[in-house]
């Protein structure tokens with residue numbers, strides 16, 4: 298029941314792709330939101346860089362160029378949608394120091410400096426919520442933090458970057474050129490201000506760090522994540538995957554090591570069987586599997602990028618924080634009690650696909666197989682294609698430590714029966730994993 302006259306003030310830092318949609322939804326759904334919170338949510342200012350630009354979704358009298366003053370205005374909730382590290386970090390810390398709870402979608406900042414932000418929230422007794430920072434509209438962080446709090450997570454695996462999933466979908470289904478698909482993703486508002494964060498895998502790595510921290514109750518930063526982007530994925534790789542019944546996805550994987558005392562967090566292009574549910578996650582959609590001991594596999598799916606979907610997650614946090622302010626409570630803080638070691642990708646257990654251009658003479662297959670065996674990697678199957686100068690071997694391995702697979706690739710590069718290593722990619726989603 299709404300208390301007449303009760304209000305919760307909301308200051309918006311950033312009025313771009315996401316911020317403009319938050320402003321629009323705050324206005325269009327004001328009655329419902331105030332009924333849910335028990336007080337009206339009042340937008341008290343929107344900070345942008347270019348105050349001269351006309352903005353359809355933001356009332357002109359609320360726009361300001363002074364983000365710092367708005368952050369320090371003492372609003373009940375400050376929503377940070379500027380992005381990047383600075384000035385976002387200074388603004389968020391200033392808001393907390395001024396007693397405001399903070400909602401942010403800024404995965405780059407959280408993955409770089411989450412510990413300092415959580416410490417500030419603790420110090421000033423305010424909330425820090427960030428559901429929209431990972432996988433856009435999909436409710437994922439709250440389920441990890443709350444619904445699965447009684448279980449033990451073993452592995453988190455999924456597609457967490459909409460831009461690269463959009464690009465890879467276009468390359469796979471329409472043969473679209475990489476650069477053309479990226480330009481389309483940018484025009485649709487999926488990409489970061491600097492799209493190299495998307496295509497280089499850094500956006501997904503930031504999200505993987507946040508997911509790993511929550512899943513394993515351990516502090517993980519972006520520097521702990523092994524990252525490979527999609528820039529090197531070629532039309533040839535996409536076609537090879539298709540021919541084998543696979544599709545290429547940029548996956549984020551965070552998992553316990555075999556001894557359960559460590560975690561490995563990685564982001565890289567991955568071959569996934571077309572029969573796997575992740576293969577049918579198209580365009581800017583995201584999907585994440587959480588494998589927990591008692592629950593088994595839980596899958597989260599939805600729109601991973603774009604203004605309105607992301608604004609939905611932001612507003613969910615605004616409502617939660619507003620309710621906390623009204624009741625004088627706070628949401629859960631950072632949980633890092635497990636303090637697991639973050640281990641290198643070399644300790645991950647993976648499968649590889651390897652495409653080799655080989656000399657066409659007797660004994661080549663045996664020589665290649667020997668190199669795999671010498672490095673402790675068992676071959677699942679081999680297919681020979683072409684003849685003479687065009688001869689190639691496509692090898693798929695069984696599960697092996699990533700370090701052993703990397704050593705094998707190095708040995709193949711140095712072998713006199715291998716003319717060229719045409720493609721190497723990790724494989725996920727086959728039976729057993």
Ligand code: NAP
Pocket residue numbers: 310311312313314315316344345346347348362364377378379380381384402403404405429430433486487488489490601602603604607
């Ligand atoms: P955006 O379109 O580039 O918007 C950024 C906004 O911040 C703009 O309004 C910009 O002003 C303003 N701004 C930038 N620097 C400023 C400064 N120094 N002072 C005041 N205002 C400043 O970015 P976005 O796509 O909305 O993303 C915002 C955040 O959400 C980022 O952290 C991003 O990673 C995250 N996110 C985005 C999506 C998505 O699909 N776009 C999804 C999930 C999370 P001008 O308008 O004047 O340039």
Ligand code: HSE
Pocket residue numbers: 430431432433457458459460461487488489495500601602603
């Ligand atoms: N640039 C990001 C993406 C936005 O493409 O997934 C959502 O975080």
